[in-house]
Amino acid sequence: MVELMADAPIPGENYLSDTRNYPWHRPPEIVDYDEAVDYLIGRLGEPEHSELIYSLIKLKQPLTSIVAGLMMQSIGRGKFAIDLAILAAGPIYRYLEILADQNGMEYETGLENKGRIPITPTTLKAAIGIVDDEELEPETETPNAIIDASQGLMERPETTEPTSADDQAMMLGLLDDEAENADAL
Amino acid sequence: MKFDDAIKKSIKAFLDGKLPEGLIEAQGKDIIYTPEYMDDLAEMPEEPEMEEDDG
Numbered sequence: 007m008v009e010l011m012a013d014a015p016i017p018g019e020n021y022l023s024d025t026r027n028y029p030w031h032r033p034p035e036i037v038d039y040d041e042a043v044d045y046l047i048g049r050l051g052e053p054e055h056s057e058l059i060y061s062l063i064k065l066k067q068p069l070t071s072i073v074a075g076l077m078m079q080s081i082g083r084g085k086f087a088i089d090l091a092i093l094a095a096g097p098i099y100r101y102l103e104i105l106a107d108q109n110g111m112e113y114e115t116g117l118e119n120k121g122r123i124p125i126t127p128t129t130l131k132a133a134i135g136i137v138d139d140e141e142l143e144p145e146t147e148t149p150n151a152i153i154d155a156s157q158g159l160m161e162r163p164e165t166t167e168p169t170s171a172d173d174q175a176m177m178l179g180l181l182d183d184e185a186e187n188a189d190a191l
Numbered sequence: 192m193k194f195d196d197a198i199k200k201s202i203k204a205f206l207d208g209k210l211p212e213g214l215i216e217a218q219g220k221d222i223i224y225t226p227e228y229m230d231d232l233a234e235m236p237e238e239p240e241m242e243e244d245d246g
Contacts (some may be wrong), residue, residue, distance in 0.1 A: 031220020038213070038218070039214055039218065039222050039224070040222055040223045040224060043223075043224045070195070070198060070202060070231050071195070073198055073202065074195050077194075077198065078194070083196045088194075092197050092198060092201045092202060092212050095198045095201045095202050096202050096204065096207070096226070096228055097205065097224040099202045099205070099206075100205065100206070100226070100229040100233075101229065101232075101234055103233075104229070104232060104233045107233070116199070116207075117199060117202065117203060117226060190241060191228075
């Protein structure tokens with residue numbers, strides 16, 4: 007009898023696992039908005055956290071990413087739920103801004119759309135594939151075209167006449183040594 | 192929507208002065224950390240350093 011060695015979960019196995027092991031599966035500790043903000047501001051005041059935050063700001067990490075990291079950490083610890091974390095992100099971001107300003111630090115907000123290409127008629131036409139004849143720019147000579155081709159090592163010979171039969175035989179080593187010596191004399 | 196995008200959207204809404212109305216209604220009380228409160232906090236002078244007593 008062939009034993010099937012399937013390495014896959016049994017249907018319904020998730021109902022048997024003890025999900026209470028994970029903090030985010032238990033009811034959150036904080037459910038109040040102000041309490042959540044208080045907790046996060048308190049954490050930012052701790053030396054090890056503030057050092058890390060200041061270092062990240064100096065490394066030009068966007069403030070939005072720092073806030074998202076803080077929130078993820080707190081959600082992972084079961085402090086508060088995801089929806090409350092998203093709501094508390096605003097005041098925490100503003101608090102980080104204030105800290106950075108008070109310490110004279112330059113920072114990246116992370117709210118700018120740096121990677122976004124602005125929508126203009128030209129970009130829209132390019133995206134759709136419409137090409138106007140009027141907008142076509144005149145072709146410019148590329149640097150390779152400017153270089154004189156006759157000056158290269160692989161240039162084409164000026165004369166197109168074939169080499170004589172004697173020369174070809176000499177190049178191929180078919181001529182006798184005596185004949186070569188006679189020619190040399 | 193990804194978590195980071197939701198965080199950015201929430202931050203932008205907060206900076207625009209919008210409050211979580213649904214949350215305030217559900218809690219049945221006003222919240223402390225409003226955009227105005229944070230603006231006031233930003234304008235507050237830093238805490239002056241305490242002078243050490245010579246005696």
